[in-house]
Amino acid sequence: MNDHDITKEGIRVKPGQVWLDFDKRTNGGKRTVTVDRVVDGGAFVTTNGVTKANGKPYTSRLSVRRMHKGATGWALVSEAP
Template sequence: MSIVTKEGITVKVGQVWRDLDVRMVGRTCVVTAVHPEINGAKASVSMDRITPGKSRTRSQVRVSRMHKGATGWALVSEPAA
């Protein structure tokens, strides 16, 4: 089953996404897993968050938030083949 953002991007393990929240300048995330549904919630992804000057942290983000906008996300790169 593929998970698709509202902008039509298929979310895949290994993709790099940039956090567009102005409070998180420079933060990118690498998708480590895609979850179609967790506890009745909508699709989500597990990510390693990479913030300059800080250690990596693991978190989850709803796919519905993965779109361009003030607090959204932008796809930076696809996974290496």
């Protein structure tokens, strides 16, 4: 991990954390994701509770820079176990 893995709010993004998406376009602002890994400022995540037609989960890469509170930002829901 490095400084690129720290949000504007000073939170170090780590595998196992659960984040809430504030973007109203994503399931009414109720989408949560779990961080799978963090590489050079990118958080690779799996969407919780939603799967593709083939049964596999949705995965995405989020910029750690965007992981902060705001209209289209993110909030940490729970730390890694």
